[in-house]
Amino acid sequence: MRSNAKARADEWVDHVIRIRDAQDQAAFAELFRHFAPRVKAFLMRSGADASLAEECAQEVMVTLWHKAHMFDPGRASVATWVFTIARNKKIDALRKQKRPEPEDLPWGPEAEPDQEDLLTLQQETSALGQALAELPEKQRNLVERAYFGDLSHSEIAAETGLPLGTIKSRIRLALDRLRHSMK
Known part of the structure; x- marks a missing residue:
């Protein structure tokens, strides 16, 4: 089992090298078929909605195509590299949307609003409805x-x-x- 995983990992490295050296579209298509759905699922499990996950997955694969020359098999596997790109794309997309990362969100129940604030809000809502x-x-x-x-x-x-x-x-x-x- 371990040798199959190692052979598959070596095959992905070969694909990235073929993309880097020859812009091999067949190698890219295989990488895309394998990694794009996994990247989308990974992003959705980490809190992204389906459309954001789909958009990020597409951007990850485009990045893989354009930056294959930056991949170093001595530093990481293709999967690690791809999922690191995915994580960074998600963070960039969330920053563009100015949405906080899940780890930055406060936990627990929100404090009850002050009664004075609640009354003011009700009055303003009523005034807006009348206007x-x-x-x-x-x-x-x-x-x-x-x-x-x-x-x-x-x-x-x-x-x-x-x-x-x-x-x-x-x-x-x-x-x-x-x-x-x-x-």
Whole structure:
């Protein structure tokens, strides 16, 4: 069993060397078929969602293709090298999203909010609801689609048939009114 694993590890080293020396697409395809699904599963087990894991796995394999010359079989196995790249890609992606790493997250229950803060939040929510209700219907409709429906201005334009400039103007006016109402 151990000799099979060693032979397989040597085969992966040979594949990386073929990619490095000859841009061997067949060797890359074999590495991709073997490692891409394992990298994705590894990333998902470490807390990444499926789309982030898929994106990182693709980037890992692209990195393997472009940086095969940096692989040193004396320092690590191909698997160790690939999974180290995967870990680094995940960290980079999370930093771009400004999401904390799981080990940086606080553990345990969150503290109960202060009653005064809770009352203030309820009052502000009520005031915002009232200010929204007082907006002209055309403006309120667009604000609700943009902020509660999570649609882009272009998506709203496609849905309503209104020109993009009209949508932007109405939303800007509505937000101005809300800002003044909330002072």
